[in-house]
Amino acid sequence: MSLSEAEYMVQENSRTLLRVENLKKYFPVKGLFFTKGYVKAVDDVSFTIEKGETFGLVGESGCGKTTVGRTILRLIEPTGGRIVYEGRDVTKFRKNEMGWFRKKAQIMFQDPYSSLNPRQTVFQLVMEPVKHHGIGVDDPEDFVVELLELVGLNEGHLYRYPHEFSGGQRQRIAMARILSLKPDFVVLDEPTSALDVSVQANILNTLKDIQEDMDLTYLFISHDLGIVKYMSHRTGVMYLGKIVEVGESDRLFEEPLHPYTKLLFSAIPVPDPDIEKSKGKIEVQGEPPSPINPPSGCRFHPRCPYAKEICREKEPEFKEIEKNHQVACWLY
């Protein structure tokens, strides 16, 4: 159900930075001679991200949240759907347009131990993207120091190598690299899951500060509900390649609607023994099924305590239940 160009101009809100429409990514599963089937990692996912906001994506491992992040940046080519960035369809970009897009949209990876070249100094690491894009810098040293200070490092770190830094500091180097191109949009793919809690809080606060200072838009991917709640204005919940619920974070966490979201929230242990020991837990049935042969109809129906006949047969549509709160479930 894609819209014509004319409809776009009407629909395109000036606040919208990114619109993802019916995004699909199928990975082939190869047999000996033939393709045996497809892993539907992302299947018909749509959402929008507004300028200056943080959109959170939560879900368990294998739900497709990382694939969504990478497909948006075309680090993985989508199988279908559109990615509209500032009104332009990224999936149709040619090489020179991709160059522009790669400057505007950046990604921060989970593991700061493998995302930095161990043979480069901090100075080289931070200058590399700038050089690659052929951007002229008057005084490279000053330029890098300024960026380092922005992310909480200093001049003394300039000519050191990644192995001399702790995990948290490496993530700060990665941040400086990203900011060197002055991007508008950053995908943060589990940026703190390799870090300890006391360091994690520091990094999250720095990310928030930078967002305000540089007017950035974030797509924040995580499996940790507490962190997503803290970071994002709006949150989307993914299950087996689909978004099942989207809403404003405060509202969504207060009153989740989709049975999977409820289950997820009840399964996560909260750091408060009074709540934890008294709360009635929803009993979890089964385990996430394989994305190669996802269940028919609603993909959650085999584990859903409220499953009805229709859930097995037909896929639920995404409906707006209250303002800015959408759910894909036959209960509503």
Place this chain on the structure above:
Amino acid sequence: MSKKILEVKNLTVHFYTYAGIVKAIEEVSFDVFEGETFALVGETGCGKSVTARAITQLIESPGRIVRGEVYYNPDGERLNLLELPDEEIRTIRGNDIAYIFQDPQSSLDPLYNVGYQVSESLFVHGRVKSIKDGIKKAVNILRTVLLPDPERRVSNYPHELSGGMKQRVTIGIGISNDPRILIADEPTTALDVTVQAQILWLIKEMKKRYGVTVILITHDMGVVADMADRVAVMYAGKIVEVAEVTEVFKNPVHPYTQGLLKAVPNPLKKIERLETIPGTVPSLINPPSGCRFHPRCPEISKVCKEKIPELREVKKNHFVACHNR
């Protein structure tokens, strides 16, 4: 209060590496009471796993247990586990004190089916005459840990099971010999949250059914709140605070515990800004003098740099190692 089933006194473990002596844990002391769930929490490298392993001498070279005593008090006896010869500790390990480790993938042998592996643990502790006899018992054990379809699953190999199912098998192996103490070292860290909930529920259920004492090692404050009766907080190889679980969460006394609790975002609360602990965890080759937390502590005084604080009882059953409390 019930009796002390385990007493750990001044346990110290060092690792002799090329870079220097890593003082992984230093003078760690705590008691575990029969039937409780005792949690050891802390960040990576604080020594919680080393402590758990040292209890049954599971420390490999280049590590060495330098000092300390671990008293295990089963009915009427008092054994110092660290003085037992290899043969004897082996009969206790797995039989009286069993372990569940973090990664079920690496604690199971990929070359044997899961029935064999459960049966093997019964066989080595003399519960069955042969491995073949044990298979029938293994089916029952796998049924108690709620592995679906256990009759068929006993002949499955680990790679045919999901992570959650594998962890159920390792719990099955853990409880197979009806242990008095179950040491669970980050049992759910490798699992998804919905599966984690199932496994935590299972551990509670096993505790109810067999009255086993659980020592739970974790870095997740949520898991602690859910599972523990008493908590010991570790930092850089030392225990800094021990108390009942509600006491630790409601009235934390040590500055590190306070900082740690504020740094964890609670999904049920609206947080404007997370409070942070400045700096990073120190190297254990050259740990800071005096109190190991002093370089990051907001309330540092002169004595903190000079003297190592002892664990003192500040309130009934609430112990803290801090000079300023």
